[in-house]
Amino acid sequence: xxxxxxxxxxxxxxxxxxxxxxxxxxxxxxxxxxxxxxxxxxxxxxxxxxxxxxxxxxxxxxxxxxxxxxxxxxxxxxxxxxxxxxxxxxxxxxxxxxxxxxxxxxxxxxxxxxxxxxxxxxxxxxxxxxxxxxxxxxx
Amino acid sequence: xxxxxxxxxxxxxxxxxxxxxxxxxxxxxxxxxxxxxxxxxxxxxxxxxxxxxxxxxxxxxxxxxxxxxxxxxxxxxxxxxxxxxxxxxxxxxxxxxxxxxxxxxxxxxxxxxxxxxxxxxxxxxxxxxxxxxxxxxxxxxxxxxxxxxxxxxxxxxxxxxxxxxxxxxxxxxxxxxxxxxxxxxxxxxxxxxxxxxxxxxxxxxxxxxxxxxxxxxxxxxxxxxxxxxxxxxxxxxxxxxxxxxxxxxxxxxxxxxxxxxxxxxxxxxxxxxxxxxxxxxxxxxxxxxxxxxxxxxxxxxxxxxxxxxxxxxxxxxxxxxxxxxxxxxxxxxxxxxxxxxxxxxxxxxxxxxxxxxxxxxxxxxxxxxx
Numbered sequence: 001x002x003x004x005x006x007x008x009x010x011x012x013x014x015x016x017x018x019x020x021x022x023x024x025x026x027x028x029x030x031x032x033x034x035x036x037x038x039x040x041x042x043x044x045x046x047x048x049x050x051x052x053x054x055x056x057x058x059x060x061x062x063x064x065x066x067x068x069x070x071x072x073x074x075x076x077x078x079x080x081x082x083x084x085x086x087x088x089x090x091x092x093x094x095x096x097x098x099x100x101x102x103x104x105x106x107x108x109x110x111x112x113x114x115x116x117x118x119x120x121x122x123x124x125x126x127x128x129x130x131x132x133x134x135x136x137x138x139x
Numbered sequence: 140x141x142x143x144x145x146x147x148x149x150x151x152x153x154x155x156x157x158x159x160x161x162x163x164x165x166x167x168x169x170x171x172x173x174x175x176x177x178x179x180x181x182x183x184x185x186x187x188x189x190x191x192x193x194x195x196x197x198x199x200x201x202x203x204x205x206x207x208x209x210x211x212x213x214x215x216x217x218x219x220x221x222x223x224x225x226x227x228x229x230x231x232x233x234x235x236x237x238x239x240x241x242x243x244x245x246x247x248x249x250x251x252x253x254x255x256x257x258x259x260x261x262x263x264x265x266x267x268x269x270x271x272x273x274x275x276x277x278x279x280x281x282x283x284x285x286x287x288x289x290x291x292x293x294x295x296x297x298x299x300x301x302x303x304x305x306x307x308x309x310x311x312x313x314x315x316x317x318x319x320x321x322x323x324x325x326x327x328x329x330x331x332x333x334x335x336x337x338x339x340x341x342x343x344x345x346x347x348x349x350x351x352x353x354x355x356x357x358x359x360x361x362x363x364x365x366x367x368x369x370x371x372x373x374x375x376x377x378x379x380x381x382x383x384x385x386x387x388x389x390x391x392x393x394x395x396x397x398x399x400x401x402x403x404x405x406x407x408x409x410x411x412x413x414x415x416x417x418x419x420x421x422x423x424x425x426x427x428x429x430x431x432x433x434x435x436x437x438x439x440x441x442x443x444x445x446x447x448x449x450x451x452x453x454x455x456x457x458x459x460x461x462x463x464x465x466x467x468x469x470x471x472x473x474x475x476x477x478x479x480x481x482x483x484x485x486x487x488x489x490x491x492x493x494x495x496x497x498x499x500x501x502x503x504x505x506x507x508x509x
Contacts, residue, residue, distance in 0.1 A: 048481040054214035081213035082476055084206050 002058070002138040007031055009126065010133035011106075020053045023139045030056070031108055032089050033134060037081065039089045040108040040137045041078070046088045046094075046101060050082035059096065060086075063105055078097050151238030152480050154489045157497030158477060160504075161242045161345070162440055163397050163468035165234070165273055169224045171249065172181075173274065177266035185259050192255045194319060194350030202499045207474040215472035223464065226279060233471045234281055237479055241500070242469075243283045244271050245313055245344055252315055253348055264299050268309075276308050280448035284503075285313035285342065291495045293329035299450035300330065303339035304439065309315055311340045312417035315347030316399060318504055323375045323383030331389045340438070340503055341392040343376065345369040366443075366475075373399040376409050377433065381411065384424040386432045393503065395438040397468060405459040406454075408433045435462060440468035441495060443476040450486040462491050466500045 005023040013019050015034045020030050020043055028043035029054035059074040064084065077129045078087045085097040092105030114130035128134060151159055155246035159448045168174060169218060176184050207213055211222035215232065223229055234242060251263025264287045286303045289298035294314075303309045312334045320326060327415070346369075351371035352358045359365055373396055386392060408430030415422070415429050425432075439460060447453050470476050483492050501507070 048478045050212075056213060065370060081207075082474065084474060 005137050005139060006116060006128065006134050007108075007137050008135050010038075010135050013135060016057075018053060020055075020139070027139065028053070029106060029139055032078075032135060034089065038108040038110060038135050040105060040139070041087070041092055042106075044103070045082065045085060046079040046103055047080065047083060047085055050080045052080055052087070052103060054081040055079045055080070057089070058086075058131055102134050109128075110134065111137055119121040123127060128132040129135060141174065145156075149236045149238075150480060152496060153493065154237075154493045155333075155479070155496040157493055157494050158240045158501065159177075159238055159416075160467060160500035161233075161237075161239050161469045161479075162342075162395070162466045162500055163442065163470050164229075164242045164244050165247055165471065166229075166244050166271070167221055167475060168247070168270065168274075173272055174263070174266040176222060177269040178262055182259060182262040182266075186251075186256075186263070188195040188205060191249050191251055193253050194255060195348050197443040203360075204219030205474070206237075206361055210474055211472045212340075212474055212476055215304070215476075219220050226275060229238055229471075230279065231416055233469065234279070237469070239281060239469075242281055243285060243286050243310055243504075244275060245342070246271065246287055247315075247344065247346065252289065252313075253291060253318070254289070255294060257315045259291060261292060261295040261299065263362065264289045264296075265302075268299070268303065268388065272308060283310045284308050285311050286339065288330060290314045290330060291319050293326050297329035297333035300333035300337055301338065304333075307341065310506075311342045311395065312396060314341065314343040315349075316345045316373050316376060316396070317347030317349040317351065317353055318344045318376075319349055319351075321379030321383075323381070323385050325383075328385070328388070331385060331392050335389050335391050338505065340395050342395040342397050343399075345373065345396075347490050369398070370403045372398045376480075377404075377407060377437070378411065378429075380424050381432045382427045384422070386436045387424055390436075392436055393438060395440065395466070395503065396434055396456070397440040398442060398470060399439065400443055400445055400484075401441075401460055401465070402453075403441040404437075404439070404454045405456055406435065419468065434464075438464045438466060438499075440466050441482065442468040443475060444466070444477065444482055447502030450484065453484070454487070457487070457491070462494060463502065464498055465495050466503065467496050469470070 003024055006017055007021040015033050015035050018030055023029050029039045031042050043051055045052055051071045056079050057075050057114045058077050060077050061072050062070045069096040076089055078089050087103050092103040110133045113128045114134045215222040217225040217228035246267050249265050251260045254260035267287045276282050286300055286309045288299050292297055353368045413427035
C-alpha cells in the first residue's frame with residue numbers, strides 16, 4: 001500500500017525544476033514541477049537503468065507525413081540520459097511503446113501545511129508550517 | 140507492477156567470474172593542446188592552424204546531430220569538461236562503478252586517423268599513442284591502449300605498430316571501419332603484416348570519415364541511417380578482407396569488429412559461400428570457403444547488441460559466430476553505452492556471459508587467466 005511522503009516545500013521546486021528524493025525502501029524518485037503541476041517518476045529507466053533525473057526535458061516532435069513536423073508539449077517529455085528513450089512525465093509512458101514500456105509514475109500534488117496530518121513522513125528534515133505549501137508524493 | 144527494481148547502484152555482473160573486460164572506451168582530450176608535447180613544432184603548427192582534415196566535410200561537426208551532445212551520455216560530463224576527458228571521473232563513473240578489470244582505450248576523435256595529409260596523420264597517431272600512455276595508463280593499471288595508426292598510409296602504420304611491438308600496454312591496432320579503399324586492398328597489407336609480427340589483433344571501430352558515403356546509394360539524411368548502415372559498410376570490409384586473400388597471406392591475422400553489430404555476419408558467410416562455389420576461379424587464391432575465414436579470423440564486440448524478437452534467433456547467431464569470439468564492449472561514454480549488468484538478456488546462458496565478459500578478451504589479447 002502506498003504511503004504518502006512530504007518531499008519538499010513547494011517553493012523549493014520552482015516551475016521547470018526537479019528534485020531527487022528517496023522515499024520508502026530506498027527508492028529514488030524524481031519530482032518535476034511543470035508550470036505549477038507536480039509529477040513524480042521512479043528515477044530509473046526501465047531499459048538499462050539510467051538515472052532519469054539526469055535526463056533532459058524536451059518536447060515532442062510529431063509528424064503526420066514525411067517532411068512535416070510539429071513540436072509540442074514543451075518540457076513534458078523526459079529523455080533518458082543514456083539511450084534517449086522518451087517518457088511522458090505526466091504518465092511515465094514511453095513514446096515508442098506506451099503500453100508496455102513505462103517508468104513507474106507516482107501521484108504528486110501540493111498540499112497546505114495546515115492539512116498535512118501528523119505522521120506523514122518527510123523525506124528530509126524540514127519544518128512543516130501551516131501557512132506554506134508542500135509537495136506530497138504517494139509512493 | 141509492484142515490484143520495485145533497485146536504483147542504479149554500483150556493481151558488476153555476478154556471472155563475471157573470469158574477469159570483466161571492456162574492449163571499447165573512448166577517451167577524449169580536453170583540447171588539442173594535450174597532444175602538443177609529442178608533436179614537432181611543424182606538426183603542432185599544422186594542427187593548430189589547419190586543424191584535422193578528414194577526407195570529407197563536417198570536420199568540426201557532424202552531418203547530423205548524434206542523439207546527444209558529443210554523442211555522449213548526458214550524465215558523463217565532468218564539471219567544466221567533456222566526457223571521458225578526466226581520469227578520476229572515468230574511474231568513478233565507469234571502472235569503479237561497474238567493477239571493470241581491464242578497459243581498452245579506443246581514441247576516436249580527434250585522432251588524425253584518415254587525415255588527407257599522410258605525414259600529419261602519422262605524427263598525430265604517434266602523439267595520440269604517447270598521450271594514451273602518459274595521460275591515461277600511467278596512473279591507471281586497469282587501462283590498456285590501442286595502437287592508433289595512420290591507416291591510409293600502410294608503411295607509416297607498420298612503423299607505428301613496430302614501434303609499439305612488445306609493449307604490453309598496447310593490446311590491439313586500431314582502425315576505423317570506413318576507409319579510402321576496401322580493407323582487403325594491398326595498400327593496407329603492411330598493417331596486417333606488422334600486426335601479425337607484433338602478435339596484436341587489428342580492431343576496426345565503426346565510423347570514419349573516408350570521403351565515401353557508408354551506403355552505396357549515396358549520402359543518408361539521418362543519424363539513424365548511419366548507425367544502422369554500419370552493418371552494411373562493415374560487410375564490404377569483411378568481404379574485401381576475405382576475397383582479396385588477406386587471410387591466406389596472413390593466416391594468423393585476427394580482426395576485431397567493434398560497434399559494428401553482428402547479426403548480419405552469418406548471412407554474409409552464407410552469401411559468400413554460395414557465390415564462391417560458382418566463382419572460385421575468379422578468386423583462386425582462396426583455398427577454403429569464405430565462411431571459414433569469417434569464423435577463423437574474426438571477433439566481434441557486443442555493443443550494440445542485436446535484439447531479435449525471438450531469443451533463439453539471437454542464440455543461433457551467436458552460436459554461428461562462435462561463443463568464444465564475442466567480447467563485451469561498453470562504448471563508454473557514448474550515448475549508446477551498455478551497462479554490463481543489463482545489456483545481456485537472461486536467456487544467454489550464464490557461462491556464455493561469463494566468457495563474453497572475461498575469457499574471450501583474455502584469449503584474444505593474450506592475457507593470463509584471472
